[in-house]
Amino acid sequence: MKYAFGIDVGGTSVKLGLVSTDGELLDKWEIPTRTEDGGKNVLPDIASAVKAKIKEKGIEGDVIGAGIGLPGPVDEDGVIRKAVNLHWERTFNVAEELSELLDGMKVRAGNDANVAALGEFWQGAGKDYGDMVMVTLGTGVGGGIIHNGKIMAGVTGAGGEIGHLCIMPDEKIKCNCGNSGCLEQYASATGMVRLTKEELEASDEESELRHMEITAKNTWDAVKHGDALAIRVAEKFGFYLGWGLSIIAGVVNPEVFVLGGGVSKCGDILLPFVERHFEEHAFHACRDAKIVRATLGNNAGIMGAARLAVDD
Amino acid sequence: MKYAFGIDVGGTSVKLGLVSTDGELLDKWEIPTRTEDGGKNVLPDIASAVKAKIKEKGIEGDVIGAGIGLPGPVDEDGVIRKAVNLHWERTFNVAEELSELLDGMKVRAGNDANVAALGEFWQGAGKDYGDMVMVTLGTGVGGGIIHNGKIMAGVTGAGGEIGHLCIMPDEKIKCNCGNSGCLEQYASATGMVRLTKEELEASDEESELRHMEITAKNTWDAVKHGDALAIRVAEKFGFYLGWGLSIIAGVVNPEVFVLGGGVSKCGDILLPFVERHFEEHAFHACRDAKIVRATLGNNAGIMGAARLAVDD
Numbered sequence: 001m002k003y004a005f006g007i008d009v010g011g012t013s014v015k016l017g018l019v020s021t022d023g024e025l026l027d028k029w030e031i032p033t034r035t036e037d038g039g040k041n042v043l044p045d046i047a048s049a050v051k052a053k054i055k056e057k058g059i060e061g062d063v064i065g066a067g068i069g070l071p072g073p074v075d076e077d078g079v080i081r082k083a084v085n086l087h088w089e090r091t092f093n094v095a096e097e098l099s100e101l102l103d104g105m106k107v108r109a110g111n112d113a114n115v116a117a118l119g120e121f122w123q124g125a126g127k128d129y130g131d132m133v134m135v136t137l138g139t140g141v142g143g144g145i146i147h148n149g150k151i152m153a154g155v156t157g158a159g160g161e162i163g164h165l166c167i168m169p170d171e172k173i174k175c176n177c178g179n180s181g182c183l184e185q186y187a188s189a190t191g192m193v194r195l196t197k198e199e200l201e202a203s204d205e206e207s208e209l210r211h212m213e214i215t216a217k218n219t220w221d222a223v224k225h226g227d228a229l230a231i232r233v234a235e236k237f238g239f240y241l242g243w244g245l246s247i248i249a250g251v252v253n254p255e256v257f258v259l260g261g262g263v264s265k266c267g268d269i270l271l272p273f274v275e276r277h278f279e280e281h282a283f284h285a286c287r288d289a290k291i292v293r294a295t296l297g298n299n300a301g302i303m304g305a306a307r308l309a310v311d312d
Numbered sequence: 313m314k315y316a317f318g319i320d321v322g323g324t325s326v327k328l329g330l331v332s333t334d335g336e337l338l339d340k341w342e343i344p345t346r347t348e349d350g351g352k353n354v355l356p357d358i359a360s361a362v363k364a365k366i367k368e369k370g371i372e373g374d375v376i377g378a379g380i381g382l383p384g385p386v387d388e389d390g391v392i393r394k395a396v397n398l399h400w401e402r403t404f405n406v407a408e409e410l411s412e413l414l415d416g417m418k419v420r421a422g423n424d425a426n427v428a429a430l431g432e433f434w435q436g437a438g439k440d441y442g443d444m445v446m447v448t449l450g451t452g453v454g455g456g457i458i459h460n461g462k463i464m465a466g467v468t469g470a471g472g473e474i475g476h477l478c479i480m481p482d483e484k485i486k487c488n489c490g491n492s493g494c495l496e497q498y499a500s501a502t503g504m505v506r507l508t509k510e511e512l513e514a515s516d517e518e519s520e521l522r523h524m525e526i527t528a529k530n531t532w533d534a535v536k537h538g539d540a541l542a543i544r545v546a547e548k549f550g551f552y553l554g555w556g557l558s559i560i561a562g563v564v565n566p567e568v569f570v571l572g573g574g575v576s577k578c579g580d581i582l583l584p585f586v587e588r589h590f591e592e593h594a595f596h597a598c599r600d601a602k603i604v605r606a607t608l609g610n611n612a613g614i615m616g617a618a619r620l621a622v623d624d
Contacts, residue, residue, distance in 0.1 A: 073597050081597075131467050145563070147464060154565020155443050158597035165562040166593040169555055177595060243481055250477040251457070251563045253466020281478040283489060285385050285393075285470035 003059055004309040005050050005066035006119075008112065008301030009033065009042065011085030016049055017302035018057070021064060021310050023123045025299060027053070039087040043094070047101035065106030067308030068098060069115030069301045073157030078109040081157065108308035112301055114151040114160055117144025119304030120258050124296040129256040133248055134294070135162065137241075137263035140176070141184035145252055149311070152252075163188070167244055186240035189263050192216040196233045205229055220266035234273045242277025249278075249286035260294030268293065315371055316621040317362050317378035318431075320424065320613030321345065321354065323397030328361055329614035330369070333376060333622050335435045337611060339365070351399040355406070359413035377418030379620030380410060381427030381613045385469030390421040393469065420620035424613055426463040426472055429456025431616030432570050436608040441568040445560055446606070447474065449553075449575035452488070453496035457564055461623070464564075475500070479556055498552035501575050504528040508545045517541050532578035546585045554589025561590075561598035572606030580605065 003026070006017040011033060018027040031049050034041040046068070054060055072083035078095030082088060099107040110118070117126075117134035126132040126146065136142035141163030145152040152159045163184035164177050171181035185191055196209060196219045207229035208222050222230030245257055264270060275291055282289070296303055313332055320327040323345060330339040343361050346353040358380070366372055384395035390407030394400060411419040422430070429438075429446035438444040438458065448454035453475030457464040464471045475496035476489050483493035497503055508521060508531045519541035520534050534542030557569055576582060587603055594601070608615055 147459065152459060152564065154598070155567040156565060156597050156600065158595060159563070159565040161562050161565070161595050161597060164595035165559045166555065166595075167559075169551075169593060179593065179595065181593075182595075239481075243478065247477045247479075247559055248563055250473050251471070251560055252464065253468060253471040253473070255467040281481060281491065281493075283470060283473050283476035283478075283491065283494075285468050285473060286466070288468065 001062065003063050004306040005053070005063065006302035006304070006306030007046055007050075007066060007068040008115070008305055009046075009068060009070050009086065010112075011035065011071060014042070014046055014049075015298070015302055016046070016053070017299070017306060018053060019303065019306035023303070025303065027057075028299070028302065033086065035085070035087045038089065039083070042086055043098050043101055047098065050102060063105065065108065065309035065312070066098070066102065067108045067110070067115070067305035068094065069110055069112040069305045070094060071112050074109050074111045074153065075155070075157040076153045078107075080109070106309060106312070108312055110151055110153065110305070110308055111144070111157055113142030114144035114153060115304035115308065116260065116300040117146055117160070117258070117304065118151055118307050119296055119300035119302070120260065120294050121146045121149070121304075122307045123303050124300060125258045125292050125294050126256055129290070131252065131254040132256050132258060133160070133162075133245075133252065133254045134258045134260060135245070136261035137188055137259060138261040139189055141188045142261070145254070147252070162244065162248060165244060165247065167240065167247070183240065183244045187237060187244060189216040191240070192219055192233065192237050192263065195236050196230070199229055199233050199236075216263050217266065220269065224269060238273025239277045242274045242279075243281045245274065245278050245291070246281035246283075246286075249289050250283050253286050254289055256290045256292060258292055258294050260300065264293050313374065315375050316618040317365075317375065318614035318616070318618030319358055319362075319378060319380040320427070320617055321358075321380060321382050321398065322424075323347065323383065326354070326358055326361075327610070327614055328358070328365070329611070329618060330365060331615065331618035335615070335619075337615065339369075340611070340614065345398065347397070347399045350401065351395075354398055355410050355413055359410060362414060375417065377420065377621035377624070378410070378414065379420045379422070379427070379617035380406065381422055381424040381617045382406060383424050386421050386423045386465065387467070387469040388465045390419075392421070418621060418624070420624055422463055422465065422617070422620055423456070423469055425454035426456035426465060427616035427620065428572065428612040429458055429472070429570070429616065430463055430619050431608055431612035431614070432572065432606050433458045433461070434619045435615050436612060437570045437604050437606050438568055441602070443564065443566040444568050444570060445472070445474075445557075445564065445566045446570045446572060447553075447557070448573035449500055449571060450573040451501055453500045454573070457566070459564070474556065474560060477556060477559065479552065479559070495552065495556045499549060499556060501528040503552070504531055504545065504549050504575065507548050508542070511541055511545050511548075528575050529578065532581065536581060550585025551589045554586045554591075555593045557586065557590050557603070558593035558595075558598075561601050562595050565598050566601055568602045568604060570604055570606050572612065576605050
């Protein structure tokens with residue numbers, strides 16, 4: 001058996017996985033992300049962890065390479081421009097640096113959202129489809145486009161940055177990115193909280209949401225209980241997301257959209273709200289795209305990173 | 313020297329070109345598109361024209377293939393679903409049928425807007441760039457995405473159908489496609505006429521446009537003359553187009569946008585109106601994309617079609 005390492009770097013911890021080249025996750029563990037001193041320990045720590053695992057498993061000659069997903073824009077050559085969460089301020093080739101630390105092992109690098117998309121495409125919800133767009137609905141909205149089985153990273157590594165598509169140019173509230181009207185201001189967990197608060201303030205209508213903390217999860221739970229106000233919020237959320245997906249469909253015409261991230265954990269109840277508005281706004285030739293939920297959860301990043309190394 | 317034929321099929325005429333494999337257009341001619349009888353003569357007429365040219369030039373052994381651009385969605389295998397303008401109602405493999413008529417010559421097929429994009433990428437305004445998006449501003453808005461030097465056709469051949477991105481979901485007027493709020497309702501020649509009429513009706517302000525036929529060309533001419541009302545129209549046109557391009561940039565993150573079609577013939581005066589709004593709405597990592605005008609004019613389709621055959 002041949003192996004690849006999948007490495008998913010976050011601001012708090014690094015997830016590592018040992019994956020067979022045919023896509024089985026064999027081992028999984030985490031190390032802390034040491035961001036102090038400009039994050040200079042992050043890559044050496046990863047290299048040590050990988051080397052230790054190779055020794056532990058006695059697989060020296062059988063590792064074909066490693067892939068690494070990073071929280072920042074990474075171009076197709078493996079160059080990262082900046083990774084705020086890792087305290088990295090410089091532009092450098094991550095793949096090359098990690099390869100040197102691993103004594104020349106083949107290393108491929110990508111943006112974390114793109115890499116997660118590749119994981120879902122390889123072994124998750126996108127497995128049975130052709131071109132795919134993954135949409136990660138968390139605090140913000142991330143995305144990744146898979147075309148002909150590969151990540152479409154874009155010329156500056158910002159391909160699939162769909163959370164920052166400006167859909168509402170008249171919006172007054174600023175997005176974290178500095179613009180206004182970005183998709184993630186409406187179609188993320190944060191956006192759902194905002195839409196819920198707006199709906200609660202618009203009337204005195206009774207709702208179970210008046211008696212609890214406002215979170216995306218609580219709103220979806222209220223939708224499941226048939227709460228009328230919560231259902232209106234879900235409808236608005238579905239409008240923004242479905243409309244946004246219709247625009248993406250008109251650009252890249254994928255076969256499937258895979259919805260991942262925390263918000264997607266509410267279950268399949270999410271889908272009809274999104275599908276309705278997608279179908280209403282999509283160009284007829286793009287309207288058959290499927291919308292499904294991700295299946296790999298937190299392992300998508302590890303799996304996609306391993307795939308980067310395997311498929312090269 | 314080796315040769316390829318580039319064939320650009322329109323509803324009235326078919327443009328044909330003899331192109332060297334290194335990208336020089338050596339000969340160019342047209343034949344009528346006979347759409348009667350369900351358009352059954354279209355491909356045989358093209359095959360006759362190609363065979364006659366091969367004989368005329370005495371290049372029997374030196375033709376590596378032919379490419380054909382068609383007014384309808386064509387998938388990556390060369391299957392067309394429907395081409396209303398050619399009176400074709402059936403789904404069939406155009407590339408295979410034309411190849412048979414040409415005694416087995418290699419034939420590749422694509423959508424006309426995508427093929428024109430490939431032409432500009434190969435020998436026109438996109439020549440010095442990587443990933444490119446072409447936007448054709450005519451009666452409607454067409455588009456084509458070039459990624460890694462190839463057309464991104466999408467799963468149903470509707471990749472780059474950016475004229476039908478729904479940007480204004482509250483629009484009441486219907487687009488030809490059946491939806492409402494499509495980009496081409498604002499950012500085409502037709503859209504410019506509409507914006508001009510709206511601006512004229514909104515006030516009694518004097519403008520040279522009150523004394524002539526309302527066309528996109530006349531409005532751009534008035535902009536060049538410093539007509540205040542026309543400049544406001546151009547600003548609105550620039551808003552819709554620049555904002556629309558910012559959304560596309562957030563999806564595929566190209567290095568350059570190439571603007572072609574009739575509206576782009578107004579000259580470089582178009583560009584600042586578009587750039588301003590593009591930069592305002594684009595995500596920072598995608599904001600460096602260049603916006604330039606097409607250079608091949610009506611030859612883009614021929615050149616791109618020839619490229620389909622050369623690059624394969």
